[in-house]
Structure formats: C-alpha cells, structure tokens
Amino acid sequence: TVAHDLKNPLQGIVGYASLLVSDISQFGTAEVVHYLQVITQYGERMSAIINELLLLATVRKQGDVAFGTVDMARVIDNVLLRLDYLIRHQHAEITINVTEWPATWGYAPWIEEVWANYISNAIKYGGKPPSVELGTDQINGQTRFWVRDNGSGIPLDKTDQLFTEFNRLEQTHLEGYGLGLSIVRRVIDRLGGEVGVESAPGQGSTFFFSLPLMVKPETDPHG
Template structure:
C-alpha cells in the first residue's frame, strides 16, 4: 500500500470522525464534542494535503507540525471537557497536556522539528490525557474511561515500538493512522454510551415523575370523592339535625304556649290553683329545653374546642365524672371502677366522655334490674388496650347500634329521658383523639361500650 493510499485512508477516517462529533455536538450538546470535531477535522486536513506537506529527510514540515500540535491540543481540551465532572482542577490538566505542544510550536520559528521529536512531544501530551482518563475512571467506574486510557496509550506504545524496530521516521506519520482511528472510535463510542446513560437517567426520572403525578392525581381524585361524600353526609346530617331539633323544640314550645295561655285564662278567673297546676309543666318543659340547649352547645363545643393534650389519669377522670353525676342527683353507688391507665389526652373532653357514658349506663340500668351494675375497666381488641363501660340494663338490638351515635336518635323512644345527643358527643370526642368507639349489646342483657383514644394517646 502506497503512502498516498495511507494518507487517503487517514483523511477519510479522520474526516468521518470529525463529522460524527460535529453531529453529536449539534444534536446532543455533549461536552467536548465540539473540540473533538475540530481536532479530527484538522488531522483530516493534514492527511488530505499529505503530498504537499512531506519534504524529504528526517525533519517535519513546519505547517504539518503546527497543524498537528493544534489538532492534538484541540483533542486534549475536548477530553478534559468530557472528563471535567470527574476531574479535580481541570485547568491544570489542560496546562499539562498543552505544555509539550506549546514547546513544539515554539520550536518552529527556529527551524523544522525532527520527526522523532515531534512524535515524542505528541506522545507526551497523549500520555497526560491518558493519566486524566485513568483518574476519571476511579471516580466514575463503568463509564468506559478505561477504553479511552488504552486508546490514548496505543499511540505512544506504537511510536516506541516503531522507533525500537528502526522504522524510517518518515513513515511514522502513516503507521500511526490506526492508533488515531482507534482513539477517535473509542471517544465516539464512550461519548454515545455516556449520552445513552444520561438519557436513560432522564427517562427514568420522567417516568418516576409521571408515576408520582399519576399517583398524586389518583390521590387527589380519591380525596375529592371522600370530601364530596363527607360533604353529602354532613349536609344530610344537618338536614336530619334540623328536623330533629325542630321536632324537639316544637313540642315543648307548643306545650309551654298552650299551658301559659290556659294559665292566663285561669288567672283572669281568679283560679290560682289552676294557675299553679298549669305553670308546673311550663317549668318542666323550660327545664327540658334548657337541657336540650346545653346538650347542643356541648356537641358543638367538641368540634370547636382545640385539643389541649396533657397527662390524664383515667381513673381520676372517672371519679370526677361520678362526682358530677351525683351532683345532678344520679345514684352512682353501684359503679365499679377497675385499674385504668394514664394517657395523653384533653382532660376536659375525657371527663365529658365519661360523664356521658356513665350517665347513659346509669340511666338504662336503673329500674331494669333488681341489682343494677355498671363497670369501668380495661379490655383488649386486636392487640390494643381499650377502655370499656359495661352495664346490665335494658340493652338493645346491636344491628341498630350505628343509630345510637347520631344526634336525636333514641332506640327506646320516650321511655327514657334525654334527647339522644350524649353518645354523639362521646363519638366526636373519641374521633377528635383519633380513636375508635364501638358497642356490643343484646336486648335485656345490657350493653358494653368500648373506646380507644388513638395512637397519639400512648396509654401507660
């Protein structure tokens, strides 16, 4: 194969490499690709004008030496840019690889470079570049930098072997076409691999972001559905609440109005006995309305009050509730209180909870059994400690238990006093603490109310 054929092959190979790196620069903006494109294009130019740049003897053409030094410098700068994210002080590497080339350029005004020296200076710059690639390999293993290191060292190794073998220095420029081509192909392949890895990372990030967005949208839709259902439930509850309040207010107010009118008529007749007899139910109805308003205020207060968590001794809270019930005239001497824990809860709401539960148990036990019994103690449910309030009163059908916790729902009708708000207050208090409330009951066999105050209570 003639020197002209070698030169043409080198021009084609380096030209193609320049075009490929130019395409990579235009499409992907990969770091260093612009320097690589310029460097290989300049090498292509050297081989293209090979016949004009090959004087006889052992000295290199000054123009070829200058172009070669600039080409290697461009390739070196491109490599440092490519490795910059994994290199410390990239500027020092640029200076180190440029120093031999600047020496060669500085020699040219004095005279042409000996060919062996020109190739040696290029080899020194390539060795510096190989050292940079080796350092980058330790910081980013698996990125293909080892291949770049080997490809960069291929040129100095071939140069050394050719010199030792006594190859004519004039032929070195042709024998090194293969190392130059291998270096370019390796740089291009590693660049593509790195771009692919970056694109895969970006794609994975986008897929993850889309997945998170889809999950967020699904969560938002679920929350909207839940809030909508809760809103419908609240509206239905308010409508039922309004009907119940209107019914419970209309009866006493109507009775008060009728009794008051009849009392006025009796007073006009001078019948004081009739007036006294008529005013007694007025007082009773007024007291009933006062209790109703108090219950409604208590129900509203549970939702409005801000929880003030503190250490609460449940046994002491039960005793306080019993004392409050006794002040109201309740007979609470048959209530048995077992060992109860200390929890983190709102003291006022917990006391109100026991007042309502114990008052409910006392009311439905009184008169229904020869020996009424009410017990407060600890139980277990699904591995969690819970508090219970048990009575042996009239009980009820457990299938209707959910109605108990809605305002103005009375399973026993007017047989017992009250407005059906007490257990609604209990449920709201338990839910405010993040707990659960449920009941077990049977007609004629009493009822047992269980409750927990949620994970934030930390019973001890």
C-alpha cells in the same frame, strides 16, 4: 331532629307553668311540687341538649386543643359529682371495677363529657333500680373504657344507628340517645379512638370508647 328535641321539653315547661299560673290555688302542695319537678326535668333536658350542641361546635373547630395526660380517676370523680342528683333520684348503684385507671393521653374536658353521656344514659335507660359498672381493659393496642348497665338491652339492628348524628330511635325508651352519642363519636374520633356498644335484648348494654395506649414513663432510679 334537634328542633323536636328542644321543642318537646319547651312545650312541657310552658304547659305545666301555664297550669300553675292560671290558678295555683286549685292544686294541693303535692301537685304543685310534682309540676315544678317536671318543669325542672324538662329544663335540665333542654340545658343538656344546648350544652351538647356547644360541645359539638367546639369539637368541629379546627383549632388546636391542648392535649395532655388525663387523670381519669379525677375525671370520673367530677362526672359522678355532676350526676349526684340523678344517681340519688334514680337510686342507682355505681360500681367501679378498677384499682388504678391507666395513663391516658387526650383532652380531659372532652373525655369528661363522654363519661357523663355514657353514665347518665346507663342510669336513665338501665334497670329499676339502675346498676351501673365502670371499667377498662386493653384491646388491639388501645385502652378501652366502658360503662355497663342492667337495662333491657338494644336490638342488634338498632345499635348501628345510635352514634348517627341527630338520630332519634323509634322506641320511646331509647329517645334522646342519638344527639349525645353522635357527639361522643366526634370527640373520640378527634382523640384518635373508637366508640361502640355491645348489647342484646334482655342482657343490658355496654357502651365503650377507646383511646391510644399511653405507656407511663419509667422512673429514673438515679433521679
């Protein structure tokens, strides 16, 4: 549940902070730095969960959203900048297999969160070190965008659960997928697209989302 997802990192923050407060002098510099890093990671996890809940609340609203042309290259740049620390910390390799991103109609802030979720998951649950590929193709009249990792893969009987709201899979290394991916599904549903994953144990995973195909207007040669 969401309560557990928030409670667990909060307990970690309180626990490690209490150790330092009780008598910081008993720890060496390396230990203090380690505990502070753990506290920071727990805090970032809580912040991510709260941001996802706020996004979910926004997506659920029935008010109008200003859809428009999305500059996907710029969206990707923003996401990679946001995730720069995670990329560096995990020594992740990010490969973009796209010469020019296709024109897309949607809502850039939502789409940015979808990419951020997919890419951060690929880094966290990918191989060691993570190798992450980004790409796009066209299928059944829609533009599909995907993120492929080099992780251990996901059993077929678990993939259907990934996009279920507030679900937590039993495997420890998959814990945390559910909340973010349920929001991804809601976002893409609102944008008229689809989400999914292709995966098998030992073969990595490819998470994708699709959006209705947008045809670029032709340039008028007569001005």
